[in-house]
Amino acid sequence: MQDRAVFSVTQINEYIKMTLESNAVLRNVFLRGEVSNFKSNYSSGHLYFSLKDESSSIRAVMFRGNASKLKFRLESGMKVVAHGKISSYTVSGDCQIIIDDLQPDGAGALAIAFEQLKKKLDGEGLFAPEKKKAIPKFPKSVGVVTSASGAALHDIINVSGRRCPSADIVIYPSYVQGELAPRSLCGGILFFNNKHKVDVIIIGRGGGSAEDLWCFNDENLARVIANSEIPVISAVGHETDFTICDFVADMRAPTPSAAAELALPDTSEIMSRVKNLRYRADNAVLRQIYVLKSRLDVLRKSAELLSPEQMLKDKGVKLDTIKDKLETLTKSSYERAQNRFKMICTRLEGVNPLSVLSHGYSLIENSSGEIVSGIGNVKCGENVRIQLSDGTLGAQITEISPKNNSVSKVV
16 A cells, blocks of 8 residues: 555546546537536636436536637527537536537527527517607608628619609718628617718618628617617618518618618609699699689579669568568567466466455464464464455454364453
């Protein structure tokens, strides 16, 4: 035991690491597996996770330099194919793969990144229809953010010259491919919003591969377009190409040429419509003149105009007839009202208490001024007033006799 070398744990772990990294096969390994236990160190930018299959798993790390090149956002549960070298983490002795490249297993990285960003921005409401700004019908100026040497710019200029020569086309030369493109495209949108106001902005380029068009899927560009105060038309690639820029813009055009057609009115068509409307207006005026002239001809031939004196006589006769009718109606109405008044007076006289008194009846009031309707309303010795048809009498109650003929003594 004393003759044998004794190693420390660190020495063994470092030896295992050196052995693994010196193996030609393990220095260039492709692994297929499912991502699990994923976590990102935001301060360092390193990615830590495990790759597993049905039976086992291995730790994995992707350092910041390589992680920053990923086109998609890594998530647990993703199936991936990783390339790297097998090594060992000397602190814990765990075997791990240090990954320098990572691709989705199946769908491409760009496709996954596109769907991830699309879902994120849609969840924030950047694609909501109610946030879309209307494209002005008659813009005086159009801002174009695209390559100064690309076919897209020539197509836009040709279409605008044909449809609306009076509109100003303001060009902001921009990169439309590569790492510098997103920032350059953002600069174009901000330029027209802050320094050179236009009525509408067209952003885009001609066709290309998914990689060529990838700068139009930039998250920061999408947010700049969403915050633009000026309406933006996206015209990226061909009709079958879709980018994040298309979803967040106020309008999507299948091609740059189509964007120019959507942004600018066809002045020749407008002039044709104006001529047609003018023709219709002229015809309407002529028809009205003809109708009025025909009516004037009828009036000229009418009896009233041919003989004004006779017209006045006829109107006078008509007026006398109306006057007679009004007098008859007024007299009849007055007589009906008078008869009704007399009838009402007769009815009122029949229920007048004073008229009843003329037939020999009287009205008695007790000392409180109440009508005496029965012997219970008075007392012996109480002064009462008796009203007759021709005056009143003062009296005193000396006797009260109920119907049973019993006699009350005078108090």
